[in-house]
Amino acid sequence: MQKKSWKFGTREVVYSAIGAALYAVLSLATNWIQLPSAGNVSFRPAIVIPLFFGVVFGPIVGFIAGFLGNIISDLIAGYGLWFWWDLGNGIIGLVPGLIAVWMTTYKATKDIVWAEVFSVIGVLVGMGVASVSEMWVSGADINTVIFANFIPAIVPDLINGLILLPILLIAYAAIVKRSGR
Amino acid sequence: MLVTWRYRLRNGLMEKFDPRARWIFSLAFLFAVTMFWDARFLLFFFIIAFAWYFSSRAKWKETRRGWYLIGFILFMMIVINTIITGGGAGGVVPPGGHLVWPQGGTFPLFDWHFHFGLTWERLWFAICQVLRIGGISAIFLIIPYTMDPRVYGVTFRGLGLPDRFAYSMELAFRYVPTLARDFGTTLDAQRARGYEIERVKGGIVKQIIRIAPLIVPVTMNSILTGEDVTNAMDLRCFGTRPRTWLNKLTFHWQDYALIGFSIFMLVGAVIAIYGFHIGNFWVPYFWLKLAE
Amino acid sequence: MNESPLTIENLTFQYHRRFEPAIENITFSLQAGQVMLIAGSSGCGKTTLMRCINGLIPHTYQGAMSGSICLFGKSVTGMGLADISQTVGTLLQDPERQILGSYVLNEVAFGLESLGIPRDEITPRVEKALDRLGILHLRDRETFGTSGGEKQKIALAGVLAMEPKILLLDEPLASLDPASAQEALQAFRQLADEGIAVMIVEHRVEDVLSIHPDVFMYLDEGKMVYLGDTDGLMDVVDYRRIKLPARVVLERARQDPAPVFVPAAKSHSGEDAELLRFEGVHFQYNENDPEVLKGLNFSVNAGDVIAILGHNGSGKTTMVKHALGLLKPTKGRVLLEGHETRKMTVAQAAHTVGYVFQSPSQMLFAATVHEELSFGPKNLGFPVDTIDKNVNWAIDTVNLKSEMDMPPLALSFGQQKRISIAAILAMRSRILMMDEPTAGQDYWNYQAFMDAILQMPGFDAVIFITHDVDLAVIYANRILLVYSGEIVADGKPQEVLKDEKLLRSCRVLPTSLLKLNMEYLPRTGRFFRAETLAHIQS
Structure with a gap:
């Protein structure tokens, strides 16, 4: 079937919703599991969900999975609603979504490398936007924002995302064969 | 169970308002408050925010975890911003000012000489930050506790x-x-x-x-x-025609009042800042007095 | 209008990227008020046929289609999904997955909302649909917390609210216990009596017979093998592929050689005969919640093949989770080979108990079957050469050696199920415990599969949870009958299952195979499958 980047039909509505719910659930679940030695800062496997849903289902699905997923997990944790960080998480899913149409098998080296490259860009841009907005809201200066917001956000996102994304893509390549669409 | 929504009916004043009116108010508040660095205005917003917050009847026991997180982030940001990085505090605080430790100092253990650029002005700015972020936090922290997830x-x-x-x-x-x-x-x-x-x-x-x-x-x-x-x-025909939403939301007089107030707040803020040029960063006289 | 609701002529469909048609030359028509049963094993084309009728083909699934489908004399070609859906209502297999609303009211209203029907018309139609199925009291409940049977009725109400003239039901009994299944079937019959044409796709043929379907279709490899009434069906269908009433199987199996089945688990007595013991086990999830387990006492010994029977929500799964220490009793204790589960980790308990969860897709993750099977033994800290030996033995036992380097996620459901068993086998636990081992598989597959497991050496005991009474009749040598958190009966199948009143009070329904076995019992002394009974001299 022809893939279109910005299509938003029933299928996209569903996968946006499922991506968001999954991102929220995994964020909360892995906060629960306390990893003693690594320290929780670097353990954030859930970030792979918006990246993966973006790469597979396109930019809009990736965006909603990240944006809405972050909103929902904050709602459940009771942390309130932080629009600019939600937006940043949305961008993290949107940017890898831009290459969704070029994916072929999901497990070819070329596919995985491009997915990883766009994921890096997504994390940098998304967390960049969120951090910069902190300057506007909180009145922090650029150095503060880099050290207090940007770096602590991108380091775990990049480590977790880049390690887990290929694993999910390879698994997805296996189930795609079974679908009749 | 792993997930439970924070929302439950509390019969607070806040629940008398339509959720749409509450969103409009919350967003108007955010945009209005972020125009100001004048502690007098910020204090006004701070009071509104907490009046709103307490109208929800959410208990400290419930919201405590959220406040700890916000407190931690705020603390880190202010400490780094005020003391460690020597930047211009978002370009708000004018350069120069009254140094807190004009002579500099020496770390007792390492014998390093350091020069602190910390000024009284920037300390005052930190107080403004607490007021501003505290107010915004109160408005947005309360959302999960007061908004039914199924009406989003x-x-x-x-x-x-x-x-x-x-x-x-x-x-x-x-x-x-x-x-x-x-x-x-x-x-x-x-x-x-x-x-x-x-x-x-x-x-x-x-x-x-x-x-x-x-x-x-x-x-x-x-x-x-x-x-x-x-x-x-x-x-089941999803997306074939414009959808009817079974759950109907209706505005009542109090919602119009809240939206009216939100508009007043936002427009008033714009006029104050751009019309009268008031509300920018300001350090009270008594504070600078302390510096001397 | 005299046109029949559904007329299909020479329908053939082939999915794109496939090399053979999924269905070929299907021709039939369905009248208002009729119940039609379509039977066939996995991959026979049942699902494809339904998709052609409800419009998912060609609107969602692409491929080459020929022949014609007419609804009330009007060809569906050129009709949109919205038009078709108002005539054809479809209930998909898993109600849990297709429920879209958080509340019952919203779920049932979904289709009407999509059609943009005015708000004040929606609520009465929703209430009418709920009332029709006798579940109006659920109106304001949250869908998540309802039971399996309720979920299905809610989903069905959502379809009925759109007032379809034709109702397609895709394996509607798959997730229901026998009592709920009977209730659901009665509801389907009632809808047909009200003038809806009902088409049921189901391989639990025997259950559907109780509502006397008017037309039968038997599909095999995409072709229509039989179309006609009940009696004719009994002669053409392969009784090994489709589950027929035991008496029919008995008659037909006489001509074939007797099946050979030698269970492997051997009972032995001695010091280590007792593997697992429950001592006054009580359990509740929260202090304020009602107790799920109310004082269970029993033990499992080497040689036991235990079927745990009970209705949905009776506490069966909670009970077996205690055996592995996934849950710890709030009162009482569970002992595994003499050690209390409270004092051991789940990983330690896994040396004694291997627990196969119901759905394989909830546990398969690895890139190859080999890696998947090594996961358990690696976690248990086995040395490398032992792991290899175990993995090879496990894959041989489930007969999937050729798939060793395939990703498990790319295999068919039946193969995945066998891989999920092999993954537990490779840990060489002493007890094999399975939750609904036959769920989601057709009759042929699950028989072959249960035969294989119970004939494999390597376990001291086997425990399985099921609501399929026949599975217990054929395979178990001991039955635990569970009802709302208590063990109501514990003993040999012929002792526990003979009390029909007791069974019914526990929402377990006797089957034709059980009744047949009760007749033969004076001669046989124990239970057998119908094929074996056929060769017992009377």
Whole structure:
């Protein structure tokens, strides 16, 4: 079937919703599991969900999975609603979504490398936007924002995302064969 | 259970308002307050925010965790911004000013000489930050406790979002408990195979890879679920015509009043800042007196 | 209008990227008020046929279609999904997955909302649909917390609210216990009596017979093998592929050689005969919640093949989770080979108990079957050469050696199920415990599969949870009957299952195979499958 980047039909509505719910659930679940030695800062496997849903289902699905997923997990944790960080998480899913149409098998080296490259860009841009907005809201200066917001956000996102994304893509390549669409 | 919504009916004053009116108010507050650095204005917003917050009747016991997190982030940001980085505090505080330690100092242990650029002006700015972020936090922290997750879809539809996006939200909330339960099942199924997430040895990469037995089945299963959900929606005509939303939201007089107040707040802020040029960063005289 | 609701002529469909048609030359028509049953094993084309009728083909699934489908004399070609859906209502297999609303009211209203029907018309139609199925009291409940049977009725109400003239039901009994299944079937019959044409796709043929379907279709590899009444069906269908009433199987199996089945688990007595013991086990999830387990006492010994029977929500799964220490009793204790589960980790308990969860897709993750099977033994800390030996033995036992380097996620459901069993086998636990081992598989597959497991050496005991009474009749040598958190009966199948009143009070329904066995019992002394009974001299 022809893939279109910005299509938003029933299928996209569903996968946006499922991506968001999954991102929220995994964020909360892995906060629960306390990893003693690594320290929780670097353990954030859930970030792979918006990246993966973006790469597979396109930019809009990736965006909603990240944006809405972050909103929902904050709602459940009771942390309130932080629009600019939600937006940043949305961008993290949107940017890898831009290459969704070029994916072929999901497990070819070329596919995985491009997915990883766009994921890096997504994390940098998304967390960049969120951090910069902190300057506007909180009145922090650029150095503060880099050290207090940007770096602590991108380091775990990049480590977790880049390690887990290929694993999910390879698994997805296996189930795609079974679908009749 | 893994997930429980923070929302429950508390019969607070806040619940008398339509959720759409509450969103409009919250966003207007955010945009209004971020124009100001004048502590007198910020104090006004701070008081409004906490009046709003307390009208919800949420208990400290419930919200405590959220406040700890916000407190921690605020503390880090202010400490770094005020003391460690020597930047211009967002370009708000003019350069120069009254140094707190004009002579500099020496670390007792290492014998390093350091020069602190910290000024009394920037300390005052830190207080302004606390007022401003504290107010914003109060407004947005209270949302999960007061807004029924199942009306988000219709609320945002009412605020102008297209049907499909609004329904996506609705559906996401519907699948949260299902996916949480699926996660629990997968965790149990893998534990039955001797998997112990709490006992992971090795470096960070190895630890992250060890999450694959959980994350892969849950994700792939949810994708297979999605196929069925898509079919179920298509078979019930989703997206073929403009949607009726069964849950109806209606504005009452108090909602118009709240929206009116929100507009007044926002317009007033714009006029104050751009018309009268008041509300910018300002240090009270008594504070500078302390510096001398 | 005299046109029949559904007329299909020479329908053939082939999915794109497939090399053979999924269905070929299907021709039939369905009248208002009729119940039609379509039977066939996995991959026979049942699902494809339904998709052609409800419009998912060609609107969602692409491929080459020929022949014609007419609804009330009007060809569906050119009709949109919205038009078709108002005539054809479809209930998909898994109600849990297709429920879209958080509340019952919203779920049932979904289709009407999509059609943009005015708000004040929706609520009465929703209430009418709920009332029709006798579940109006659920109106304001949250969908997540309802039971399996309720979920199905809610989903069905959602379809009925759109007032379809034709109702397609895709394996509607798959997730229901026998009592709920009977209730659901009665509801389907009632809808047909009200004038809806009902088409049921189901391989639990025997259950559907109780509502006397008017037309039968038997599909095999995409072709229509039989179309006609009940009696004719009994002669053409392969009784090994489709589950027929025991008496029919008995007659037909006489001509075939007797099946050979030698269970492997051998009972032995001695010091280590007792593997697992429950001592006054009580359990509740929260202090304020009602107790799920109310004082269970029993033990499992080497040689036991235990079927745990009970209705949905009776506490069966909670009970077996205690055996592995996934849950710890709030009162009482569970002992595994003499050690209390409270003092051991789940990983330690896994040496004794291997627990296969119901759905394979909830546990398969690895890139190859080999890696998947090594996961358990690796976690238990086995040395490398032992792991290899175990993995090879396990894959041989489930007969999937050729798939060793395939990703498990790319295999068929039946194969995945066998891989999920092999993954537990490779840990060499002493007890094999399975939750609904036959769920989601057709009759042929699950028989072959249960035969294989119970004939494999390597376990001291086997426990399985099921609501399929026949599975217990054929395979178990001991039955635990569970009802709302208590063990109501524990003993040999012929002792526990003979009390029909007791069974019914526990929402377990006797089957034709059980009744047949009760007749033969004076001669046989124990229970057998119908094929074996056929060769017992009377």
